[in-house]
Amino acid sequence: MTQPLVSIICLCYNHERFLREALDSVLIQTYPQIEVIVVDDLSLDNSAAIIQEYVAAHPHIQFIQHAQNQGNCRSFNEAFALSKGEFIIDFATDDVLHPERVAKQVAAFLSLPEKVGVVYTDAELIDEQSKPLGLFYRRNTKGELFPKPAQGDVFADVLGRYFICPPTMMVRRQVLEELGGYDASLAYEDFDFWVRSARNWHYYFLDEVLCLRREHAHSLSNQVYKPGDRQLQSTIQIIQKAQALVQTEREKEALVIRIQYEARHAYFTGNYAEALTLLQMLEDEGGMRPAYRLLKWLTQKRVPLQMFRKWYHLLRYGRTAA
Template sequence: MTEPLVSIICLCYNHASFLREALDSVLDQTYPKIEILIVDDLSTDNSVEIIQDYVHRFPAIRFIRHTQNQGNCASFNEALLLSQGEFIIDFATDDVLYPDRVALQVEAFQKLGATYGVVYTDAELIDEQSTSLGFFYARNASGQLFPKPVQGDVFSEVLGRYFICPPTMMIRRLVLEELKGYDPELAYEDFDFWVRSSRNWKYHFLDQVLCQRRMHPHSLSRRVYQKGDKQLASTVKVIQKAQKLVRTPLEREALKVRIKYEARHAYLTANYAEAAQLLQILQEEGGMTAVYKLLRMLTKQKVPLQFLRRWYHRWRYGHTSA
C-alpha cells in the first residue's frame, strides 16, 4: 500500500515560548511522507526569528509570513491552497505531536472506507511548562470514556455536545476542498467544521493519546464565554448554518440542546446581544419553554446574574470562572 502525503499546517501567533517544542515534534514524526507549512500571523514576539532558524536548517519547510493579522481561519486556508497532502493536520504551534501521531492516523484511514473524512483521538493536556494536567477524556474503572466519543455519522452529536479534541484531528483533503476550507468570517473554526463536514462525511475515533494540547491563558479556548467574547458571534452564525442542515427530528432536538446551552452561557457572561439572538433562534425552532421565556426577559433587562455561573464553577470545579 502506497504511503499518502500528509500536510501539517502549523499556525503561529505569539507562540515563541512553545514554538521549538512544537516544531521539533513535527520534525520527529516517524511517518516518512510529510510536508510542513508554517504560517506566522504577524506575531509580535520573536516567533519569526525562531521559524526562520528552522527554515534555514530545514529548507523543505514552506514559510508564509503575514504583514497583516488575518486570523486562524484565513491563515489555514492560505496554507491549504499551497499544500498537496491527501490528509491534513491543522496544528497550532503551542501544541505538541507524539512521534507516531501521523503514522497511526494514516494507518487508521487506510483501514476505513472512502466515506470517512476525519480521524480523531485522545490528547494529553499540558500547562505552560509542559507539565501534564491529565487527558481530554476521563476514564472510569471499566475503561468507559467521558465525554463519550462517537463514530460514523456524528452530525446530531456534534450539534448537541462537545466531544472532540480539535488538535487531534487528521482530515481527508477532499473534505476541506468540498467545504472550501474554513469560514474566514468566523473567529474560530472547530464547531463550524464539525457541523458542515459531518453532514456528508463519517468520523472515526482512534483510542490513542497522540498529541499534547497546551492549556494556557492566551489560548482561544480559554477566552470562550468571557464578557465581550467575539467567538460567541461566530457560534450564532454556525447555529444558523446548522438550522439549514438538519433533516430529522433527532437532529433538531440536538440543535435545541446546543442553542439552550449557548444561550445560557451567553447570558451568564453578560453577552446579552448574542443571548438575545440565540433565544430568537430557539423560538424559531419551537424550543421556548417557560425557563427560556424567563431567560429572554432577563436578557432584555440585562439583569446581572453572572455570580450564578461563578458560584457553579466554584462548587463544580473548586475555582471561579472568568
Template sequence: MSTPLVSIICLCYNHAAFLRAALDSVLAQTYPNLEVLVVDDLSTDASVAIITDYVREHPQIRFIRHTQNQGNCASFNQALALSQGEFVIDFATDDVLHPERVTRQVAAFQQLPASYGVVYTDAELIDEQGVSLGFFYNRAVSGKLSPKPATGDVFAEVLGRYFICPPTMMIRRQVLDELQGYDPALAYEDFDFWVRSSRRWQYHFLDEVLCQRRMHPHSLSRKVYQQGDKQLASTVKVIRKARQLIRTGPEKEALLARIRYEARHAYLTANYPEAAQLLTLLEEEQGMTSVYRILQLLTRQKVPLQFLRRWYHRWKYGRTAA
C-alpha cells in the same frame, strides 16, 4: 501499504515560548512522507526569528509570513491552497505532536471506508511549562470515556455537545476541498467545520493519546464565554447554518440543546446581544420553555447573574469560571 502525502499546516501567533517544542515534534514524526507549512500571522514576539532559524536548518519547511493579521481561518486556508497532501493536520504551534501521530492516523484511515473524512484521538492536556494536567477524556475504571466519543455519522452529536479535541484531528483533503476550507468570516473554525463536514462525511475515534494540547491563558479556548468574546458571535452564525442542514427529529432536538446551552452561557457571561439572538433562534425553532422565557426577560433587562456561573464552577470543578 502506501504512504500518501500528509500536510501539516502549522499556525503561529505569538507562540515563541512554545514554538521550538511544537516544531521539534513535527520534525520528529516517524511518518516518511510529509510536507510542512508554517504560517506566522504577524506575531509580535520572537516567533518569526525562531521560525527563520528552523527554515534555515530544515529547508523543506515552507514559511508563509503575514504582513497583516488575518486570523486562524484565513491563515489556514492560505496554506491549504499551497499544500498537496491527501490528508491534512491543522496544528497550532502551542501544541505538541506524539512522534507516531501521523503514522497511526494514516494507518487508521487506510483501514476505513472512503466515506470517513476525519480521524480524531484523545490528547494529553499540558500547562505552559509542559506539566501534565490529565487527559481530554476522563476514563472510568470500566474503561468508559467521558465525554463519550462518537464514530460514524456524528452530525447530531456535534450539534448537541462537545466531544472532539480539535488538535487531534487528521482530515481527508477531499473534505476540506468540498467545504472550500474554513469560513474566514468566523473567529474560530472547529464547530463550523464539524457541522458542515459531518453532514456528508463520517468520523472515526482512534482511542490513543497522540497529541499534547497546551492550556494557557492566551489560547482561544480559554477566551470562550468571556465578556465581549467574538467567538460567541461566530457560534450564532454557525447555528444559523446548521438550521439549514437539519433532516431528522433527533437532529432538531440536538440543535435545540445546543441553542439552549449557548444561550445560557452567553447570558451568564453578560454577552447579552448574543444571548438575545440565541433565544430568538430558540423561539423561531419552537424550542421555548418557561425557563427560557424567563431567561429572555432577564436578558432584555440585562440582569447581572454572573455569580451563578462562578458558583456552579466552584461547586463542580473546584475553581472559578473564566
C-alpha cells in the same frame, strides 16, 4: 504501495515559548511522507526569528510570514491552498505531536471506508511548562471511556455536545476542498468545521493518545466571551448554518440543546443582544421551556447576574467557570 502525503499546517501566533517543542515534534514524526507548512500570523514576540532558524536548518519547511494579522481561518486557508497532502493536520504551535501521530492516523484512514473524512484521538493535556494535567477524555478505573466519543454519523452529536479535541484531528483533503476550507468570516473554525463536514462525512475515533494539548490562559479555547466578542457572533452564524442542515428529529433536539447552552452562556457573560438573538432562535425551534422564558425576561431587563456565573457552572457542570 506509495504512502499518501500528509500536510501539517503549523499556525503560529505569539508561540515563542512553545514553538521549538512544537516544531521538533513535527520533525521527528516516524511517517516519511510529510509536507510542513508554517504560517506566522504577525507574531509580536520572537516566533518569526525562531521559524527562520528552523527553515535554514530544514529547507523543506515552507514558511509564510504575514505582514498583517489574518486570523486562524484565513491563515489556514492560505496554507491549505499551497498544500498537496491527501490528508491534512491543522496544528497550532503551542501543542505537541506524538512521534507516531501521523503514522497511526494514516494507517487508520487506510483501513476505513472512504466515507470517513476525519480521524481524531485522545490527547494528554499539559500546562505552560509541559507538565501533564491528565487526559482529554474521562476514563473509569478500567481505563474505559465515559461517555464514549461518537463516531460514524456524528452530525447530531457535534450539535449537542463538545466531545472532539480539535488538535487531534487528521482530515481527508477532499472534505476541506468540498467545504472550501474554513469559513474566513468566522473568529474560530472548529465548531463550524464539525457542523459542515459531519453533514456528509463520517468521523472515526482512534483510542490512542497521540497529541499533547497545551492549556494556557492565552489560548483561544480558554477565552471567556466579552461583550461583543467575535467568537459569540461566529457561534450564532454557525447555528444559523446548522438550522438549514438539520434533517431529523434527533438532530433538531441536539440543535435546541446547543442553542439553550449558548443562550445561557451569552446571558451570563453580559452579551444581552446576542442572548436575545439566540433565545429568538430557540423559540423558532420550539425549545422555549419556562426557564428560558424567564431567561428572556432577565435578558430584556438586562438583570446583571454575572456574579452568579461561577456558582451556576458549579451547580450545572460540577466545576466553576473561568
